[in-house]
Amino acid sequence: MFEVFTLLADWAAYRLLGLTPATKLADAVHFFVEDTSKIFVLLAVIVFVMGLFRTLLSPEKVRGYIEGRSRGVGYGLAAVLGAVTPFCSCSSVPLFIGFLEGGIPVGVTMVFLITSPLVNEVAVVILASIMGWKLTAIYVATGMGIGIVGGVLIDRLRMERYVEDYVWKIRMGAVVRTETDTSLSGRIRYAWGEVTDIVGRIWLYVIVGIAIGAALHGYVPQELFTEYASADNPFAVPVAVLMGLPLYSNATGVIPVAEALLAKAVPIGTVIAFMMSVVAISPPEFIMLRKVLKLQMLAFFGGFLTIAFVLVGYLLNILFT
Amino acid sequence: MKIVKVLGSGCKNCVTTAKLIEEKAAALGVAVQVEKVTDIAAIMGYGVMSTPGVVVDEKVVHAGGIPKPEAIAKWLAA
Numbered sequence: 118m119f120e121v122f123t124l125l126a127d128w129a130a131y132r133l134l135g136l137t138p139a140t141k142l143a144d145a146v147h148f149f150v151e152d153t154s155k156i157f158v159l160l161a162v163i164v165f166v167m168g169l170f171r172t173l174l175s176p177e178k179v180r181g182y183i184e185g186r187s188r189g190v191g192y193g194l195a196a197v198l199g200a201v202t203p204f205c206s207c208s209s210v211p212l213f214i215g216f217l218e219g220g221i222p223v224g225v226t227m228v229f230l231i232t233s234p235l236v237n238e239v240a241v242v243i244l245a246s247i248m249g250w251k252l253t254a255i256y257v258a259t260g261m262g263i264g265i266v267g268g269v270l271i272d273r274l275r276m277e278r279y280v281e282d283y284v285w286k287i288r289m290g291a292v293v294r295t296e297t298d299t300s301l302s303g304r305i306r307y308a309w310g311e312v313t314d315i316v317g318r319i320w321l322y323v324i325v326g327i328a329i330g331a332a333l334h335g336y337v338p339q340e341l342f343t344e345y346a347s348a349d350n351p352f353a354v355p356v357a358v359l360m361g362l363p364l365y366s367n368a369t370g371v372i373p374v375a376e377a378l379l380a381k382a383v384p385i386g387t388v389i390a391f392m393m394s395v396v397a398i399s400p401p402e403f404i405m406l407r408k409v410l411k412l413q414m415l416a417f418f419g420g421f422l423t424i425a426f427v428l429v430g431y432l433l434n435i436l437f438t
Numbered sequence: 439m440k441i442v443k444v445l446g447s448g449c450k451n452c453v454t455t456a457k458l459i460e461e462k463a464a465a466l467g468v469a470v471q472v473e474k475v476t477d478i479a480a481i482m483g484y485g486v487m488s489t490p491g492v493v494v495d496e497k498v499v500h501a502g503g504i505p506k507p508e509a510i511a512k513w514l515a516a
Contacts, residue, residue: 289485290484
């Protein structure tokens with residue numbers, strides 16, 4: 118099904134540009150063309166299809182689904198809904214306050230906020246098309262697992278103390294259902310709008326990710342990775358996570374980089390730890406959350422994710438090598 | 439004159455939304471006053487959780503994402 122993109126890349130690299138196969142430049146160009154075409158086509162298709170059903174899922178609806186559930190159900194539900202509900206990260210703050218206002222525990226809310234960037238349907242399909250279902254399943258299970266553990270800990274440690282006081286005083290108006298056009302043509306128009314909106318928002322991350330992946334693929338010798346990033350090196354995983362902390366990319370953008378790393382025989386745990394660190398933790402997100410969380414909780418949040426990613430990296434390296 | 443409020447933290451989508459509404463109003467010849475509301479308590483007061491949100495004459499007409507041009511035209515015409 119995806120051979121067409123490989124054929125296109127063959128044609129572009131060897132015919133159109135006349136490059137000799139198996140040279141550095143040819144490898145890099147091939148990687149770039151194949152991934153760019155594949156990722157953007159998949160991205161557009163998935164976002165469009167999800168857009169058709171989008172009226173079913175919005176943060177407001179999610180709040181309604183989780184509201185009034187027991188904590189146990191809440192954690193699981195928040196992780197699953199976090200994975201499939203898109204929201205712009207600039208909505209993190211109102212979303213956080215809105216969930217708390219609805220009586221949803223802080224931990225359950227944080228499960229949603231952790232899982233949402235880590236796991237999403239676009240990344241899942243692209244990950245599966247490039248790296249296979251097994252690795253994708255591991256990634257999804259890990260992402261949701263980390264979100265749930267983080268949320269449970271936040272509640273257990275009574276971290277609601279560390280939510281800024283003004284948050285509890287905000288009185289939210291009744292959530293309004295804005296009018297949506299649910300006819301077929303309305304849905305199609307909406308879905309198409311989603312495609313232009315989302316592609317417009319993340320294309321640069323994706324291109325940069327592919328370019329880095331292509332450069333790694335073509336120009337960085339495998340020996341460099343086998344020497345420093347093999348499973349034998351106990352520092353490889355924490356270093357990968359620390360390197361990912363200040364970097365930020367959308368989940369889709371980091372996939373080509375991960376693909377190139379895996380092809381260079383970097384162990385799977387190290388790669389997944391790096392991916393998650395890039396996607397889940399970023400300075401802008403923290404600055405935003407500082408508006409609602411006191412420093413203690415923010416430090417816990419960052420520290421927990423960092424440690425969790427490192428542990429997951431070690432665990433997967435042990436399990437799969 | 440219609441009072442349009444764009445609710446949002448000041449992110450790029452909110453700025454774009456405000457600009458789109460101003461342009462559409464100018465194109466349709468409707469007199470509007472577009473205000474940006476960035477105070478989180480005020481935003482929540484309107485019951486909006488996903489930004490940008492749009493309020494026309496104190497009625498919430500939109501929440502989450504950049505609104506479509508046809509939708510903007512409809513609010514301005516109403």
